[in-house]
Amino acid sequence: MKNEDSIFNRWSRRDMLKSLAGIPVLGTVWFAGAKLTGSAMQEKEFLLETLNIKAAAPPASGPMSGAPVRLGIIGFGIRGEQLCRALGFATKEWLASMKESSENNPNDTRLKEFLDQENLNLKITAVCDVFDVNADRVINSFSTPENKVTRYTTHKELVASGQVDAVIIATPDHWHAPMAIDAINAGVHVYVEKPMTHSISETYALRDAVRSNDKIVFQVGHQHRQTQSFLTAMDIINKKTLGHISLITTNTNRNDDNGAWQYDIHEKA
Amino acid sequence: MKSNEFSSGQNNSLILLRILIGWHFLYEGVLKLYNPAWTSKGYLLSASFFKPFFVWISGDSMIGVVDTLNIVGLIAVGVGLLVGFKIKWASVGGILLLAMYYLAHPPFPGLEQGPAEGSYWIVNKNLIELAALLVLYQFPVYTSFGIERFFNRKKAEPANG
Numbered sequence: 001m002k003n004e005d006s007i008f009n010r011w012s013r014r015d016m017l018k019s020l021a022g023i024p025v026l027g028t029v030w031f032a033g034a035k036l037t038g039s040a041m042q043e044k045e046f047l048l049e050t051l052n053i054k055a056a057a058p059p060a061s062g063p064m065s066g067a068p069v070r071l072g073i074i075g076f077g078i079r080g081e082q083l084c085r086a087l088g089f090a091t092k093e094w095l096a097s098m099k100e101s102s103e104n105n106p107n108d109t110r111l112k113e114f115l116d117q118e119n120l121n122l123k124i125t126a127v128c129d130v131f132d133v134n135a136d137r138v139i140n141s142f143s144t145p146e147n148k149v150t151r152y153t154t155h156k157e158l159v160a161s162g163q164v165d166a167v168i169i170a171t172p173d174h175w176h177a178p179m180a181i182d183a184i185n186a187g188v189h190v191y192v193e194k195p196m197t198h199s200i201s202e203t204y205a206l207r208d209a210v211r212s213n214d215k216i217v218f219q220v221g222h223q224h225r226q227t228q229s230f231l232t233a234m235d236i237i238n239k240k241t242l243g244h245i246s247l248i249t250t251n252t253n254r255n256d257d258n259g260a261w262q263y264d265i266h267e268k269a
Numbered sequence: 270m271k272s273n274e275f276s277s278g279q280n281n282s283l284i285l286l287r288i289l290i291g292w293h294f295l296y297e298g299v300l301k302l303y304n305p306a307w308t309s310k311g312y313l314l315s316a317s318f319f320k321p322f323f324v325w326i327s328g329d330s331m332i333g334v335v336d337t338l339n340i341v342g343l344i345a346v347g348v349g350l351l352v353g354f355k356i357k358w359a360s361v362g363g364i365l366l367l368a369m370y371y372l373a374h375p376p377f378p379g380l381e382q383g384p385a386e387g388s389y390w391i392v393n394k395n396l397i398e399l400a401a402l403l404v405l406y407q408f409p410v411y412t413s414f415g416i417e418r419f420f421n422r423k424k425a426e427p428a429n430g
Binding site: 018019020021022023025026029030032033034036037038040041107109 | 288291292295296298299300302303304324325328329347348351352353414415416419
């Protein structure tokens with residue numbers, strides 16, 4: 001009993017101080033770490049606020065109510081298939097290969113990410129592709145009992161069919177402008193892959209078509225421009241935060257077969 | 270109050286080592302704790318050794334737990350060494366953490382070296398700090414300058430036994 005109580009008697013004040021001396025060091029290091037982290041973040045906030053830079057989020061997608069948008073696919077090659085997936089439509093072949101891949105590799109989340117996409121309330125009603133294999137894949141994968149995808153042999157028939165509200169154009173480059181102009185003049189909304197046109201005169205013709213059909217939504221597939229970093233950069237440029245900008249240079253390097261769009265030719269082509 | 274046969278110079282050197290390593294661990298942990306954007310994902314994904322393992326623990330389902338464990342581990346080791354509590358446990362924890370940091374990016378010949386403030390071949394500062402913690406584990410650095418002595422009264426007072 002005496003021993004239990006005697007800790008403070010047996011130890012001198014010096015011993016006690018020595019025992020507890022680590023605690024102020026702990027407090028100092030903790031305080032320094034917390035304060036430095038906080039002030040670094042405050043400095044960033046302060047800079048953004050002073051320069052009036054808003055990290056603008058991309059606009060939210062609109063209400064998905066009402067009748068589904070009826071979509072025609074013009075060109076269902078590699079890019080056309082990717083765009084359809086972005087809209088929520090994957091071919092049976094792709095779904096099967098992703099299922100197998102995710103079963104073999106739990107890190108492969110491509111299938112899950114596809115399935116987690118929001119529903120954009122649209123249906124694919126028509127396809128136009130000169131290559132039978134591609135057209136058949138659209139029909140086989142995207143047809144439903146209520147909605148059988150119709151194949152058209154020319155884009156003109158497709159846009160004039162009355163079966164589509166909008167088209168996606170993912171054909172070889174030189175077809176982009178003529179098809180887009182035909183679609184617009186038929187009163188069909190257009191999402192056309194880049195490059196928008198193949199010549200300067202086409203560009204003027206396409207601009208005239210868009211301007212004379214003001215109910216048409218016309219989009220070019222430059223997705224980066226919808227991303228937060230680009231919107232923030234636009235904000236900075238518009239507010240002249242960096243002053244007058246007279247030159248912007250960018251580089252990209254796609255130094256491989258895929259980057260040069262060199263693909264294997266399909267055996268049935 | 271000396272309970273071992275070390276000279277005070279030897280004792281104080283060990284305590285100094287303990288405080289410096291504790292300081293380092295604690296500061297690393299606190300910085301990460303107060304920075305919500307911090308994550309070990311980049312460090313793990315760029316691992317040059319045991320890559321499948323480090324990439325696995327950097328996956329979306331794991332990274333939250335890994336980051337939390339890392340922050341808690343760093344702070345716990347730092348606090349333990351600084352205030353002198355459960356020093357042996359803290360040493361083992363620190364050794365495990367340092368072993369992970371070392372193995373993700375070991376300075377082995379032929380492996381790509383990330384940005385570093387010095388030049389290393391097989392031995393780098395992580396490994397040296399790890400060895401220093403091994404020293405702390407092996408020596409009775411808890412007998413002074415630390416609250417552990419409150420819990421080691423009998424050890425500290427052999428004469429009264």
